Amino acid sequence: AQSVTQLDSQVPVFEEAPVELRCNYSSSVSVYLFWYVQYPNQGLQLLLKYLSGSTLVKGINGFEAEFNKSQTSFHLRKPSVHISDTAEYFCAVSERVNTGFQKLVFGTGTRLLVSP
Amino acid sequence: SAVISQKPSRDICQRGTSLTIQCQVDSQVTMMFWYRQQPGQSLTLIATANQGSEATYESGFVIDKFPISRPNLTFSTLTVSNMSPEDSSIYLCSVEVRGHEQFFGPGTRLTVL
Numbered sequence: 001a002q003s004v005t006q007l008d009s010q011v012p013v014f015e016e017a018p019v020e021l022r023c024n025y026s027s028s029v030s031v032y033l034f035w036y037v038q039y040p041n042q043g044l045q046l047l048l049k050y051l052s053g054s055t056l057v058k059g060i061n062g063f064e065a066e067f068n069k070s071q072t073s074f075h076l077r078k079p080s081v082h083i084s085d086t087a088e089y090f091c092a093v094s095e096r097v098n099t100g101f102q103k104l105v106f107g108t109g110t111r112l113l114v115s116p
Numbered sequence: 117s118a119v120i121s122q123k124p125s126r127d128i129c130q131r132g133t134s135l136t137i138q139c140q141v142d143s144q145v146t147m148m149f150w151y152r153q154q155p156g157q158s159l160t161l162i163a164t165a166n167q168g169s170e171a172t173y174e175s176g177f178v179i180d181k182f183p184i185s186r187p188n189l190t191f192s193t194l195t196v197s198n199m200s201p202e203d204s205s206i207y208l209c210s211v212e213v214r215g216h217e218q219f220f221g222p223g224t225r226l227t228v229l
Contacts, residue, residue, distance in 0.1 A: 032216045043120075043208055044159075044220040051216055090158060094216055102216055103149070106158045 002027050002095040006107035013114055015083055021076040021110045023065075023091030032094035033074040034104070035065055039087045047089075050074060061085070086114045118143055118213050120221035128227045129199055136195045137224045139209035144189035149218065150182070153206040162207075165192045199228045 003026040013019045025031060035047040048059025055067040065076045074091060091107040119142040129135050139148065150162040162182055163171040171184040185193045196203050204227050210218040 034217075036220075041225075043222040044210075046217065046219070049217060102212065103161055103164065104159075104210075104218055106160075108158045 002031070002093045002105045004091050004093050004105055004107035006091055006110050008110050009108065010111045010113060013081055013112065015114055015116050016080045018079050019077065019081050019085075019112065021089050021091075021112065023074045023076065023107060025072050025074065025091075025093045027072070027093070032102070033065075033067060034092040034094070035059065035063070035074075035076050036090045036092060036106075037061075037087050038090065038109075044090065047076070081112070081114050083114050083116065085112055087112060118145065118211050118219045120209060120211060120219060122207075122209060122221040122224050124224060125222065126225040126227075128229060131200050131228055133199055134195055134197045135199065135226060136193050137207055137209075137226075139192045139194070139221055141190045141211050143213075145211040145213065146189070147212045148186060148192045149210045149212070150184065150192075150194045151208045151210065151220075153208065153223070155204065159208065162194070196226065199226075201228045204228045 005024045033050040036044040037047050038044050047063050048057050050057045050067045058064045063078050088109045088111050090109045092104045094102040121140045123138045148165045151159040153159045161174050162177045163173040165171045165184050165186040167186045167189050183195045206223045206225050208220050208223045210220045
């Protein structure tokens with residue numbers, strides 16, 4: 001079974017600074033990778049996804065992520081963060097199960113705290 | 117994309133009672149998913165609901181505790197039965213759209229006293 005590791009439970013950063021949120025997954029076979037954001041008291045919103053093709057994926061709100069197959073990583077980056085980026089960020093990998101559908105396996109999440 | 121609504125948005129319940137959570141999607145979808153997010157934790161898949169067949173439950177989750185209905189392609193319900201304080205969580209439904217991409221509802225925040 002797949003597993004996803006987000007080593008940083010919390011990342012404090014100052015406004016306008018760059019940030020990287022780390023994500024590693026367990027399998028080296030073909031996978032689909034996702035980053036979701038959860039703002040306080042809200043559901044999950046898809047930031048970006050990697051299905052195939054270019055390893056650099058651009059998402060919403062200025063975020064991007066790079067798929068690195070050899071290191072089984074999918075780190076999320078933003079060159080300059082805003083206060084409004086304060087949220088919980090979840091990395092997820094899609095795993096095909098016996099019944100044929102794809103299920104999402106989530107990491108434990110990283111809380112991004114942006115301060116002035 | 118898909119617009120997903122959930123009812124109720126939050127509830128406070130007494131132990132031993134049951135709560136049914138509704139999930140409505142604005143388009144027809146094949147697969148609907150139910151997740152649990154315990155306080156300060158990540159999301160864990162409870163079960164997958166495919167219209168016209170019984171739900172498929174993940175390890176650690178059973179139908180007697182979390183019965184699911186999927187009467188049509190736009191609607192599903194999850195019931196949390198015989199609740200205890202350990203069931204206090206956010207329950208989210210999601211749908212798969214365009215293959216491999218899941219959209220989530222706003223969640224139902226449940227507190228069990």
